[in-house]
Amino acid sequence: MSVVFAGDPVIPNFGQGSACERNNGWFCTDWLHAHWGDTLQPALVQHIELSLIAIGIGLAIASALALVGFRYRLLDAPIGVLADFLYTIPSLALFQLLVPFTGLTVTTVEIALVSYTLLILYRNMIAGLDAVPADTLEAARGTGLTRVQTFTRVELPLALPTIIAGLRIATVSTVSIATVAAFVIPQGLGRPIFIALDQNIFKTEILASGLLVIALALFADALLVLGQRLLTPWTRVA
Amino acid sequence: MIVAAQFSPGTFVDAIHFMGNHAGLLLSKTGEHLELSGVALAIALVLALPLGLWLGHRHRGFLFAASVANVGRALPSLVLIAFGLTVLGIGFWNNTAALVVLAVPPILTNAYFAIDNIDRDVVEAARGMGFTERQILTRVELPLGLPLVVAGIRIAAIFVIATATIAAVAGGGGLGEIIVNQASYGLAGVVAASLCVSALAFLAALLLALVLRAASPRQGPAT
Amino acid sequence: MPTSAAEVVFDKATKLYPGRPEPAVDDLSLTVPAGEICVLVGPSGSGKTTALKLVNRLIYLTEGEIRIDGTKIYDLDVTELRRSIGYVIQQVGLFPHMTVEANVGTVPRLLGWPKQRIRERSAELLELVGLDPAQDGARYPAQLSGGQQQRVGLARALAANPPLMLMDEPFGAIDPIVRARLQDEFLRLQQELRKTVLFVTHDIDEAIKIGDRIAIFRQGGKLAQYDTPEAILRRPIDDFVAEFVGADRALKALALRTLGELELGPPRDGPRATKDTTLRDALALLIDEHADIVAVTDADGAVVGSVTRDDLLQ
Numbered sequence: 001m002s003v004v005f006a007g008d009p010v011i012p013n014f015g016q017g018s019a020c021e022r023n024n025g026w027f028c029t030d031w032l033h034a035h036w037g038d039t040l041q042p043a044l045v046q047h048i049e050l051s052l053i054a055i056g057i058g059l060a061i062a063s064a065l066a067l068v069g070f071r072y073r074l075l076d077a078p079i080g081v082l083a084d085f086l087y088t089i090p091s092l093a094l095f096q097l098l099v100p101f102t103g104l105t106v107t108t109v110e111i112a113l114v115s116y117t118l119l120i121l122y123r124n125m126i127a128g129l130d131a132v133p134a135d136t137l138e139a140a141r142g143t144g145l146t147r148v149q150t151f152t153r154v155e156l157p158l159a160l161p162t163i164i165a166g167l168r169i170a171t172v173s174t175v176s177i178a179t180v181a182a183f184v185i186p187q188g189l190g191r192p193i194f195i196a197l198d199q200n201i202f203k204t205e206i207l208a209s210g211l212l213v214i215a216l217a218l219f220a221d222a223l224l225v226l227g228q229r230l231l232t233p234w235t236r237v238a
Numbered sequence: 239m240i241v242a243a244q245f246s247p248g249t250f251v252d253a254i255h256f257m258g259n260h261a262g263l264l265l266s267k268t269g270e271h272l273e274l275s276g277v278a279l280a281i282a283l284v285l286a287l288p289l290g291l292w293l294g295h296r297h298r299g300f301l302f303a304a305s306v307a308n309v310g311r312a313l314p315s316l317v318l319i320a321f322g323l324t325v326l327g328i329g330f331w332n333n334t335a336a337l338v339v340l341a342v343p344p345i346l347t348n349a350y351f352a353i354d355n356i357d358r359d360v361v362e363a364a365r366g367m368g369f370t371e372r373q374i375l376t377r378v379e380l381p382l383g384l385p386l387v388v389a390g391i392r393i394a395a396i397f398v399i400a401t402a403t404i405a406a407v408a409g410g411g412g413l414g415e416i417i418v419n420q421a422s423y424g425l426a427g428v429v430a431a432s433l434c435v436s437a438l439a440f441l442a443a444l445l446l447a448l449v450l451r452a453a454s455p456r457q458g459p460a461t
Numbered sequence: 462m463p464t465s466a467a468e469v470v471f472d473k474a475t476k477l478y479p480g481r482p483e484p485a486v487d488d489l490s491l492t493v494p495a496g497e498i499c500v501l502v503g504p505s506g507s508g509k510t511t512a513l514k515l516v517n518r519l520i521y522l523t524e525g526e527i528r529i530d531g532t533k534i535y536d537l538d539v540t541e542l543r544r545s546i547g548y549v550i551q552q553v554g555l556f557p558h559m560t561v562e563a564n565v566g567t568v569p570r571l572l573g574w575p576k577q578r579i580r581e582r583s584a585e586l587l588e589l590v591g592l593d594p595a596q597d598g599a600r601y602p603a604q605l606s607g608g609q610q611q612r613v614g615l616a617r618a619l620a621a622n623p624p625l626m627l628m629d630e631p632f633g634a635i636d637p638i639v640r641a642r643l644q645d646e647f648l649r650l651q652q653e654l655r656k657t658v659l660f661v662t663h664d665i666d667e668a669i670k671i672g673d674r675i676a677i678f679r680q681g682g683k684l685a686q687y688d689t690p691e692a693i694l695r696r697p698i699d700d701f702v703a704e705f706v707g708a709d710r711a712l713k714a715l716a717l718r719t720l721g722e723l724e725l726g727p728p729r730d731g732p733r734a735t736k737d738t739t740l741r742d743a744l745a746l747l748i749d750e751h752a753d754i755v756a757v758t759d760a761d762g763a764v765v766g767s768v769t770r771d772d773l774l775q
Contacts (some may be wrong), residue, residue: 026324064714088439090400091315093432096417100249100429115568141629142517143567143617144543168309176314180404183418193320197407203324210317217312234558234601 017122021204028204039192039205044212046187050178051220054110055171058117068123076126083119091116091180099184109181116177117170124166128159161235164228168221189213208214252426253433260427264413264434271412271438274330274405275398278337282394285338286346287387294353294383295375303350310343315401324410333402333410340392340401348390351370352383383452388450403435413438466495467624468655469516473525476511476682478662485511486682488525493674495530495624498651498658500672502665504705508682509661513627516659517546517575519670529625544568547618547626547656551633553610555602559569561587561613562598573756586616591646608639619654632667665706669694677702691717715773717740720757723773725766731756733764744773 020028032040065083069076089097094112102108107139133157182190189209196205229236257264293299318336326332356379364378371461380387406414416423416431469492475488486508493499494569501509514520516527518539527534534542555564563570565583574582584594590612592598602610611631618626632640639698644667649660662668668675669690677693679685679701686698694714697703707713720743721736731754734743743755757766 070543084443085440088396088443089436090396090403090432090439092400092403092414092417093435093439096428096432097436099425100247132555133552133557135550135552135554136556137551137554138519139548139614140556142519142543142546142548142550142554143775144540144545145567146540149571154556154558158556160558172308172311176312176317179314179316182316190316193316194407197320197323201323206317206320206324210314210321213314213317214312217314218308221308221312234603237601237604 054113058114062121086115087119112155128162168224172217253429256426256430282341286342290346290349294350307347330407333405343395344390352386392446399439467530469493470528475524477523496655497673500660502668502677505676505706547623549567549618549628549631551630553614590616626658728764729767
């Protein structure tokens with residue numbers, strides 16, 4: 001085990017804690033009580049922050065790219081290839097490749113996390129806009145909607161389910177990949193996992209942190225599903 | 239701690255030098271990486287591909303396929319590897335198991351939806367002509383659904399190669415061993431290994447794109 | 462265009478597509494009088510749909526001009542033009558994310574009508590096309606049958622009371638029984654609304670039933686004949702038109718007139734038929750009953766006269 005961290009105070013003490021901790025038990029509730037406040041909760045908050053920022057920026061960039069790619073179809077393929085290129089780089093490698101430019105900083109982490117959101121967000125935006133039926137568009141034009149009105153009132157709402165489907169995937173995978181950020185910065189739920197790995201694989205901490213990441217991902221996903229239901233009532237009929 | 243001066247694009251020059259000086263090391267680590275990834279991907283293919291194709295053919299198990307996809311995406315690679323460590327201990331099989339778990343969802347879900355979404359009229363026509371179910375799957379549905387099936391395998395391959403890197407924290411070997419050990423190899427070594435593993439991922443993606451192109455039926459000129 | 466119906470004039474209208482030697486619409490000149498239904502009919506590739514879409518500028522006119530009530534369509538703002546023309550297409554093209562009521566209210570909303578007026582107008586139109594505003598208005602298009610969707614499509618096109626309606630095979634995707642009913646209802650509506658309607662179909666029977674005038678197109682976007690249904694059936698201008706209207710055109714012509722339009726003979730015995738029976742149905746009756754004379758009755762069933770087989774076939 002050779003993960004190197006700056007000094008860290010929270011170490012499960014196999015010699016001093018409860019019997020469960022000393023035996024490296026599967027799920028020591030007393031450890032959870034003792035370290036929720038100083039370990040898990042801050043890591044969870046950082047994890048949410050890292051993920052939210054990445055998704056927000058990713059969404060903004062992908063939207064801008066999608067507007068360009070949708071309007072100028074020639075650019076669609078190159079943008080897709082670029083996003084695909086970023087997506088293919090293994091996360092840990094991308095973090096490390098950014099370090100020479102941006103150092104061991106949140107910026108490095110966010111650039112990488114944002115990179116991974118772009119492909120799925122962009123692809124789904126374009127796919128959703130493309131899937132609007134031709135007869136609906138013809139009716140919109142024939143009815144006298146301007147190009148902008150057609151986009152905002154017809155194409156965008158109809159693309160929304162596909163866009164949100166992309167957002168769900170991007171969100172869940174961002175929450176997941178943000179764990180790897182702990183290789184670069186001492187933040188997020190990956191950090192307690194690393195520490196536990198380094199401390200003779202302290203099971204309770206690994207399980208608790210891991211389950212928190214999964215729970216966070218599923219919770220975010222559920223929120224987006226709820227949002228989609230509210231925003232697109234027509235998808236639930238017939 | 240790392241000195242600030244090291245954070246410069248010049249590191250990439252050092253990384254190239256590192257590659258020249260440690261070609262043997264990088265090659266052997268790349269070999270390990272390929273072995274770990276290849277074994278995991280092969281197992282995942284054997285487990286997930288037939289199941290996904292068959293469920294898609296029968297149009298059954300939509301909920302199952304969709305749930306596998308959702309749960310699969312929510313499983314962070316690092317968490318899986320750490321879980322594997324707690325259950326199976328350090329070693330090749332712990333990591334292989336974690337990688338298989340990650341690779342199964344995209345392969346299974348894509349195979350399922352690739353087949354499930356194929357125009358039912360085409361399938362019905364084939365059935366009417368006297369194709370057996372197996373022939374329908376292999377001669378009609380699979381060729382038509384191939385792009386999506388291969389896309390799933392591609393995602394799985396990318397996942398596996400990326401996660402095999404992280405597996406180094408659990409004694410998985412491979413290029414990740416250099417990447418997570420800056421203390422021994424320096425930032426130049428870390429960057430060199432990162433470049434190698436990225437190249438590996440690109441080659442895998444490219445290979446699958448070529449496989450797809452070679453296997454795709456000609457469907458008339460592109461429009 | 463404030464009038465309730467507008468005259469449409471095609472003046473040497475031509476549509477050329479780059480790279481295609483043959484025009485899609487070739488030097489088309491015809492006048493559709495205000496308040497009439499003009500059916501554009503022809504085989505596929507004859508340019509009838511293209512001609513229709515030239516009018517609301519979904520397709521750009523290459524040469525010549527089109528005037529609505531004397532105004533050249535290219536002198537108008539394109540969105541203004543389109544908002545003043547009702548447009549109905551075969552695939553209906555309802556907006557799937559809007560309720561039926563919102564779909565019908567599309568153009569009034571674009572025109573900035575107050576909400577209350579839009580709601581009233583939607584309800585009025587839904588009733589007009591035979592839907593229940595309270596129940597169907599809140600539904601989404603996916604919850605309606607094909608026939609109901611097309612009714613909504615018609616209501617949407619009528620929303621801003623446009624003087625001109627363009628209808629592109631509006632009943633083409635609907636099963637024959639519902640289609641016949643929609644055709645009847647459409648004709649009843651037209652009695653009331655008196656819009657100018659350009660109606661594209663490939664079905665000559667529909668054209669004869671619906672049209673005040675029929676424009677028959679041939680390959681290459683050329684107008685073969687433009688006349689009333691009766692004139693086209695009785696005097697097809699050439700072999701193409703004769704073949705297109707069908708070998709049974711004599712029978713079709715019979716379907717255009719009713720017994721009430723003939724000079725009746727004195728009341729005589731025979732199978733009975735009311736005054737509004739078509740000549741074609743009356744002939745069928747005679748064949749069925751092996752008879753030579755139809756006893757014509759009024760709506761109450763009283764015999765008011767008679768028609769002989771020869772009268773029918775004149």
